[in-house]
Amino acid sequence: MHQTFDAALEMNLLHANQAGADHNREHFDEWGITCLNLMSSPGAGKTALLEKTLAALRSELAIAVVEGDMTTELDADRLRQCGVPVVAINTGRSCHLDARMVAGGIHQLKDLLDPRSLDLVVVENVGNLVCPAEFEVGEHAKVALLSVTEGEDKPLKYPVMFREANCLLITKTDLAPYLEVDLDRIVANVRQINPQVVIIPVSAKTGAGLEDWLNWVRQVTGRSHQPSDRTPDLITA
């Protein structure tokens, strides 16, 4: 006769990933780094926004990028043009970055430079509005992007991402006049799900709203009023 026993676990399904994310964050904290996790659907403008952000902030913050891409290094190559260290993680068939992959990225960064010289690490996640929302990577804040071309209903359809975000950038606002899109509707839909999120409309093309975003970054890195002259001390081979 088989006797069946029962063990209560009451553990998170993503316990293993969560432990990895906490471990990454401990490293960031130890090195004095703020980590942002940038998430959106494909083509919402994460890389374009990052290009502008790096160009504007690299003189005051020491920044590195961990770039998640399913198969290519196209985005990583674009960002390397901005003169900051970029490590690329090909996720293969996986549609999001997880804590283990980002840990691999951190190790790659350590081969390039002394992590203590960095102020900010931006993780550009794989373009996807669903999966990355559930996988923490060790970030201090989540930044979601939603472009005006995606439609007002997306926050309602993909609510977890917008619920989890600390900051939402409504991107490509320069296109709004050409579309039947209601920005107030987007904001209202997001607010239903996440009343606390900071919402910043931006256009990487025209630069509109960019200063608000840069100020948010300065604030979360704790450097709102102290421009720093630090640049990452790259270890050259």
Add this chain to the structure above:
Amino acid sequence: MHEVDMTRSLVLTLRDWWESQPDRPQISRVHLRVGDFTCVEPMGLVFAFDAYKEGTFLAAAELAIESVPLVAFCHACQSDYRPEVGLHYACPTCGAPMEDIRSGRELQISHIEYQNAAQETVIGQLAAV
């Protein structure tokens, strides 16, 4: 597709538990609680788990998934309500945004059913005598 990665995470956690048991019991059922306000498709988890378990310590195990509805609490009305996932999240009575989530974010391994292999052996020996 992320159900595959979730399954990997689940299996790692189950393996830790299994290896901590001195008699390495046979796991027959793993009970999960999955909230409606998550990015998880329960059938995707079952599919990935069944593919994953072949030839492992979980070969005899099946997943039992309990769905947990999204329930929010409205501070203005001092009452719980059920947002309509995909359509409407604000309080249907007063329109206040979804502030506190009571349930629906669960991604939980609640409990494990298993057979104790060592004990069965003991019973078997007694029967033989």
